[in-house]
Amino acid sequence: MTSTVQVTGVARLAAIRNEFPALARVHRGQPVAYFDGPGGTQVPRRVAEAVTDYLYHHNANTHWAYPTSIETDALLQDARAAAADFLNASPEEVAFGLNMTTLTFHLARALGREWEAGDEVVITELDHHGNVAPWQALARERGIVLRRVPLRVEDGTLDLSVLPGLLNARTRLVAVGAASNVLGTITDVAAVCAIARQAGALSFVDAVHAAAHVLMDVRAIGCDFLACSAYKFYGPHVGLLFGRKDRIEQLDLPKVLPAPDTAPERLETGTQNHEGIVGATAAVDFLAGLGGGSTRRARLASAFGELHHRGAALLSRLWEGLSEERRVRLYGPPPGAPRTPTLSFTVAGMSPEAVARRLAERGVFVSHGDFYAVTVLERLGVLEEGLVRAGCACYTAPEEVERLIAGVRGLLVR
Numbered sequence: 001m002t003s004t005v006q007v008t009g010v011a012r013l014a015a016i017r018n019e020f021p022a023l024a025r026v027h028r029g030q031p032v033a034y035f036d037g038p039g040g041t042q043v044p045r046r047v048a049e050a051v052t053d054y055l056y057h058h059n060a061n062t063h064w065a066y067p068t069s070i071e072t073d074a075l076l077q078d079a080r081a082a083a084a085d086f087l088n089a090s091p092e093e094v095a096f097g098l099n100m101t102t103l104t105f106h107l108a109r110a111l112g113r114e115w116e117a118g119d120e121v122v123i124t125e126l127d128h129h130g131n132v133a134p135w136q137a138l139a140r141e142r143g144i145v146l147r148r149v150p151l152r153v154e155d156g157t158l159d160l161s162v163l164p165g166l167l168n169a170r171t172r173l174v175a176v177g178a179a180s181n182v183l184g185t186i187t188d189v190a191a192v193c194a195i196a197r198q199a200g201a202l203s204f205v206d207a208v209h210a211a212a213h214v215l216m217d218v219r220a221i222g223c224d225f226l227a228c229s230a231y232k233f234y235g236p237h238v239g240l241l242f243g244r245k246d247r248i249e250q251l252d253l254p255k256v257l258p259a260p261d262t263a264p265e266r267l268e269t270g271t272q273n274h275e276g277i278v279g280a281t282a283a284v285d286f287l288a289g290l291g292g293g294s295t296r297r298a299r300l301a302s303a304f305g306e307l308h309h310r311g312a313a314l315l316s317r318l319w320e321g322l323s324e325e326r327r328v329r330l331y332g333p334p335p336g337a338p339r340t341p342t343l344s345f346t347v348a349g350m351s352p353e354a355v356a357r358r359l360a361e362r363g364v365f366v367s368h369g370d371f372y373a374v375t376v377l378e379r380l381g382v383l384e385e386g387l388v389r390a391g392c393a394c395y396t397a398p399e400e401v402e403r404l405i406a407g408v409r410g411l412l413v414r
Contacts, residue, residue, distance in 0.1 A: 013310075016290065017395050019044035030363025033400035037393035038181050038209060038342050039367050040231045043283075047235055050282035051275045061271060072274055079277045080264070082284040085296040087226065088217040089242050095267035096277050099239040100208045100227040101130035106253075106269070107204070107225060107241065108134035111173065113252040117143030120170045122201075125151035125375045126158050126185060127177040131206035132375065135175055145170070151379050156183040156332040163192065167199040174203050178210035182373045182387065183332030184315075184342040186214065193222040202247070208232055212393070213311060213340040215304040218242050230276070234394070235283030238276035241267060290394070307394050311341035314392040314401050318343055321405035327412055331380060331387065341392035347411060352388045355411060362407045364400075366390045 017023050022042040025032040034042055058075065060068035080091035087094065097103040121135045121144055138144040147166045150159050158176075167174075174196035179186045193203040202224040207216050211228040218226050226242040241264075243251075248263040260266060284300070291302030316335040322328045327348040333339045347355050352368035359366055369386040370377050377383040390404060 013395075013397060017397065019046070019286065020395050021045055021048075023395060027363045028361055033364045033396075033403055034393070035364065035366045035390040035396070035400075035404060037212065037396075038232070038389060038391035039371070040237075041212065041234050041393050042395065043236070043279075044234055044286045046286055047279045047282040051236060051279040054275045054278040059274070062274075075278050075281075076272075076274065079281045082281040082296070083240050085288075086211075086216070086284045086300065087228075087240070087242050088219050088297065090245065092263050093218075093242055093245050093248065095241045095243065095248075095264040096272050096280075097239045097241060097268065098273070099231075099237065100206065100229045100241075101133075101239075103227050103239045103241040103267075104130060104204070104206070105134045105137070106267070107227075107243075107251075108138055110251040110253045111202070112138040112142050112144065115142060115144060115172050118145060118170060119172045120145045120147055120168070121172060122147045122149065122163070122166050122174040122196075124149040124158055124176055124187075125379055126156075126180050126183070126187065127175070127206060127373070127375070128181050128208065129372050129374055130208070131175050131177055131204070135173075144172075147171075149176070151376065153379055155337075156180070156185050157337075158185075158187055160188070160192065163195055164199075167195070167201060169200075171196075171199055171201040174201055175206070176203070177206040177208075178216070179207075179213065179340050180332070180373065180376065181209040181342070182344050182371050182376050182389065184339040184344075185333055186210065186338035186340060188338075189223065190221045193224075197222060209340065209342070213304075213308065215300055230280035230283055233283055234286055236273075236276040236279035238273050238280050240280070243267065287394075311392050311396075314396055314398065315339070315341035315343060317398070318390065318392070318401050318404065321401070322408060325409060325412060328408060341396075342389065343391075344387040344389045346382065346385075346387060347408065350411060352386045355388045355408070358411055359404070359407045362403065362410070364404050364407045366404070 020042050058071040060072045080094050083094040084091045139146050152159050176192045178189045189205050196203040205223045205226040207228040212233040224244050229239045231237045245263045288296045288299040291299040293299040319335050329346045331344045356366050356368040367389045
C-alpha cells in the first residue's frame, strides 16, 4: 500500500520549495528532483542574496576604522551568534573555516602537539574519512595509536558496547560521527561523549551529515569539539567548528604572530570567507524561519521537529517502494530506527554510476560512489563499485520520491 506524506504547519512544502530557484531547472523535459543533498543541498534565494549583498555593499577586511570594515566585523559577530544558536553554544566558541575536513586537520595538529607517542585516539568504522584521516595523520606523524569502534554490518550501527573496553589511561580523544552520510545511521553521540569524559578523554563529533536533519545541541551532547559544514544545511561552502572555550584557549595552534590569540578567532587562519560566513547566517535564519517561537533557537527546534517528521515519512515511502524490487538491495537501518532520510542502495546487474546516469535522464539526480566513507563500503563489501545514494531534504516532495521509485523500477524492465 502506498504511503502518503502530509505537509502541514510551518513546514508547508510549497512555500519551502518556492525559496529554491534550483527547483525550476528542467532536464530532458523533466523538472529536476534533487536527491543529492547529503553531498550538498540546494541554496534558498535568501542565502544567495545575502552573499551578493555582502560582496556588493560591505566587502572589506576586518578590524579597520572605516565603514565597510566595521560592517564586516559586525556581520561576522552576527554569524557567530547565529551559529551559536544553531549549535546551542556561545558565540566565542564558534570558529569558521574552509570546511569540516580542513578544520578537523587543523584541530588535530594542534591537539597532537600536546600528545606523545603511544597516546591513543578512538575512531569508528562508520565515519566519513574527514573524521578518520586527520587522526590517521597523527598516527603516522606522532606515533598516536588508533583504536576502532566496529560497524555492525547487519544493521549499519556501531557496536558501542565495546567502547568502554577501548579506553584506558592513554586515551586522549574519541572521534565519532553523529550520523552516517552513507547509511543514515544516527549514533547516540551523547552516550559516546559521556563514556569518553568518564575516562578522562576529549570528544570530537562530526556533525556534517546530522546537522541538516537533527538540531545539534553541544551542551546536551557534552562534546569538547563539534564540526559541520553549512553547505549541507542550505548554506554556502564554509565550515563551522565548535570548541569549548577553555579548550580553544589551551590549544597549541600554529598562527601568524599578530593574529588574534583569543577564542574563537585563534582557531581561524588568515582572512576568512566573509561572504560564505554571511551566507551561513542566512541559512540558519532560513531554517529558523520554518518554525515558531520567541527565540531563534526555539524556532530552530520547532522547524527541525517538523522537518524530521516529514523526512521520516519520505524515507519510509522510499524504503517501502524500493524494497519491493528483488534486484534492489538497501543498506542501513530500516524506517523507525534512529536515522536520517538518506538511503543507499544497489541494483543487481548495474553499476551505481550507470544507475545514476539513467536516473538523471529522467531528471532524478542521485549521487554514487564511496562518499568518502571508505571503511563503511569496505565492510559492506561494495568498495569496488560503490553505492547509489538518495537523500531527502527540506524541499523534497512526495511526488519526487515516487519519481525515484518509478525510475528505479524502469531500470529493471527488460
